[in-house]
Structures are given as C-alpha cells and as structure tokens.
Amino acid sequence: MTSSHLPEPALQAAAESLASLPSAQAAHLHACAQCQRQVALYRQLYVAAAQLPPPVFNFDLTAKVLAQLPRPPAKPAFTWALGLVAALVAGVVVVFTLVFGGALAQAMQGLFTVLGAGLGIGAAVLLAGQCLELVAQHRQRMRLLAFS
Amino acid sequence: MSSPPASLLTDQQLVAQILGGNAAAFGQVVRRTEGLVTQMVFKMIRHPADRPDLAQEIYLKAYKNLAGFKFQAKLSTWVGQIAYNTCLHYLEKKQLVLLDPTEATADEDAPNYRAAPTHLASTDADPEAALFGRDLADILGAAIEQLPPLYRTLVSLYHQQELSYEEIAQITSLPDGTVKNYLFRARKQLKLHLLARYQRADL
Ligand SMILES: [Zn+2]
Numbered sequence: 001m002t003s004s005h006l007p008e009p010a011l012q013a014a015a016e017s018l019a020s021l022p023s024a025q026a027a028h029l030h031a032c033a034q035c036q037r038q039v040a041l042y043r044q045l046y047v048a049a050a051q052l053p054p055p056v057f058n059f060d061l062t063a064k065v066l067a068q069l070p071r072p073p074a075k076p077a078f079t080w081a082l083g084l085v086a087a088l089v090a091g092v093v094v095v096f097t098l099v100f101g102g103a104l105a106q107a108m109q110g111l112f113t114v115l116g117a118g119l120g121i122g123a124a125v126l127l128a129g130q131c132l133e134l135v136a137q138h139r140q141r142m143r144l145l146a147f148s
Numbered sequence: 149m150s151s152p153p154a155s156l157l158t159d160q161q162l163v164a165q166i167l168g169g170n171a172a173a174f175g176q177v178v179r180r181t182e183g184l185v186t187q188m189v190f191k192m193i194r195h196p197a198d199r200p201d202l203a204q205e206i207y208l209k210a211y212k213n214l215a216g217f218k219f220q221a222k223l224s225t226w227v228g229q230i231a232y233n234t235c236l237h238y239l240e241k242k243q244l245v246l247l248d249p250t251e252a253t254a255d256e257d258a259p260n261y262r263a264a265p266t267h268l269a270s271t272d273a274d275p276e277a278a279l280f281g282r283d284l285a286d287i288l289g290a291a292i293e294q295l296p297p298l299y300r301t302l303v304s305l306y307h308q309q310e311l312s313y314e315e316i317a318q319i320t321s322l323p324d325g326t327v328k329n330y331l332f333r334a335r336k337q338l339k340l341h342l343l344a345r346y347q348r349a350d351l
Binding site for chain 1: 190
C-alpha cells in the first residue's frame with residue numbers, strides 16, 4: 001500500500017475536491033488511512049487559512065484616497081464667472097444707451113453736419129480752382145495763336 | 149427616476165460615472181477592492197510603515213489610469229494588477245526580492261522536504277485532531293508569515309480572497325502553471341510547518 005501513496009499534488013487536490021482525483025487514486029484514498037489523514041490535514045489547513053482575519057489599515061483608506069484625488073478642473077465656475085462679466089458689460093451698454101442715447105445721437109448728428117459742410121466747401125474750392133486753371137490755360141493758348 | 153446606489157453599479161457604470169466627473173464615485177472602487185489591495189500590500193511588503201503610502205499610491209495610479217481600463221478583466225483584477233506592480237516596483241527600488249531564486253527552483257524532493265516529519269503520517273496519531281486542539285489559526289498565521297513574500301501573497305489570494313488560478317495569473321502576470329506550482333509548494337511548506345509544530349509540542 002505504501003508504495004502507491006498519493007503524491008502531494010493529488011493530496012492537495014483531493015483536499016479541495018475529491019472529484020478531481022483519477023479513479024485509481026480515488027480508490028487508493030478510499031482504502032488508505034494514511035493518505036486520508038494527509039488529505040484531512042490539508043483540508044484543515046485550507047479551512048483555517050480561509051478563516052484567518054484579513055489585515056486592515058488603522059485608518060479609513062477610502063477617505064484618505066478621496067482626499068488625495070486631483071481636483072477636477074474648475075471649468076463650470078470659470079464659465080459662470082465669464083457669463084456674469086459678459087452680462088454686466090451688456091447691461092452697462094444698454095443702460096448707457098438708454099440714458100445718453102438722445103444726446104449721443106444729437107452729437108453725432110451735429111458732427112455729420114459740420115463734416116458735410118466742410119466736404120462741400122472743399123469740393124467747391126477744388127471745382128473753382130479747376131475752372132480758373134482751365135480759363136487761364138485757354139487764354140494762354142489764344143495769345144500763342146495771335147503771335148504765330 | 150433616481151440613479152441606483154453606487155454599490156449596485158456594474159464596473160462599466162461605475163467607471164463611466166467617474167470618467168464623467170464624479171470623482172466621489174471612485175470611493176466605491178476603493179471599497180470594492182480594498183480587501184484585495186490591503187491583503188496584497190500586507191503580504192508583499194514586510195515593512196509596516198511603508199504600507200499606507202503604497203496602498204494610497206495604488207489607488208491614485210488606478211484613478212489616473214482609469215480611462216485606459218478597457219474591461220478586458222474585472223475592475224478588481226485590474227486594480228490588483230496595479231497593486232502587484234506597484235509593490236513589485238517598491239521591492240525592486242529597495243533591492244528586495246519577492247521570491248528567492250533558490251526557492252523558485254527548489255525541487256520538491258530536496259533534502260529540506262525529506263527532513264520533514266513524514267513519520268507522523270504513518271503513525272496512528274491524528275495530526276489534524278492534535279492541531280485542532282491548539283490554536284491552529286495562530287500557528288498557521290505565523291507559518292504563512294514565514295513564507296517568501298510571493299508564496300504568502302498567492303496563498304492569501306487563493307485561500308483568503310478566493311480568487312481563481314486564472315485571476316491570480318492575470319494579477320501577477322505569471323503563467324497559470326507557475327501559479328499552481330508555487331501554490332503547491334507553499335501549501336506543502338505550510339503543512340510541514342504544522343507537522344513540525346505538532347512534533348515539537350508532542351515531545
Ligand atoms: Zn496511501
């Protein structure tokens with residue numbers, strides 16, 4: 001009997017599941033008290049290992065990890081602030097237009113009148129100058145014709 | 149219609165919430181995985197003072213890289229991968245090893261294994277019953293602490309966190325066969341430790 005005791009891998013496997021043994025080894029185990037004790041010892045070892053208290057840290061790992069996570073970019077806050085600034089600027093423009101709109105329009109209107117008059121005078125001066133130049137040129141040619 | 153509580157969200161829903169700007173939802177990721185991460189940090193890192201910072205570093209890495217998680221595995225497995233790699237990097241920086249090469253290549257028929265009190269197995273004494281009468285949890289807990297860090301980690305992931313061989317292989321990037329082989333050796337060392345304790349107590 002001793003010459004064919006189960007090898008260690010078979011003893012360990014049998015301790016987990018007897019169904020894993022080939023039939024010849026299962027038959028030997030059924031008849032051999034020594035192999036049965038070895039299997040029982042492994043089984044006891046497995047049960048005891050599974051029941052060992054798991055190690056634990058003496059602090060809250062989840063809380064520590066969450067406290068160290070990189071903060072998400074402050075995109076929502078930035079967008080909100082930008083929107084607020086834009087709204088304030090728009091509001092100021094609207095109020096300014098409502099309050100000073102008339103005076104501004106008048107000021108602009110006066111400005112346009114002065115500009116238009118200036119442009120008209122300028123154009124008239126240029127036209128008169130051109131006419132005088134043409135008359136002078138005509139007289140010059142007449143004199144040249146008279147002496148030729 | 150109100151949204152379901154964070155504890156009921158699927159991995160996909162939870163990740164979508166966090167990536168959508170709800171950083172507080174990341175707390176649920178921590179709560180779901182802190183058992184696994186704490187277990188790994190305690191088993192891989194011997195120096196207690198370094199464990200809190202490492203655990204927090206693991207989660208900060210997970211948070212920063214969350215957009216890169218493509219659901220190829222469970223979220224907990226992905227966090228476990230980050231935990232494993234972060235602890236591995238720490239050990240490398242400190243020039244510490246997770247598993248001594250001589251342990252990794254030890255033959256199961258090596259002398260240290262043969263020196264184990266195998267005679268106990270052939271007597272009529274029942275080691276299980278004998279150990280049962282003592283504080284088996286204390287003895288086993290101490291025995292697990294004496295294992296190399298990698299064996300300790302694998303034992304805790306399989307027997308305490310109840311992960312499958314495949315999940316452990318994903319977390320550690322070790323081949324399935326290597327995970328099974330290391331676990332086999334670790335369990336055998338634990339058994340021999342228990343038997344040796346039994347023998348000493350019996351003298
Ligand atoms: Zn046998």
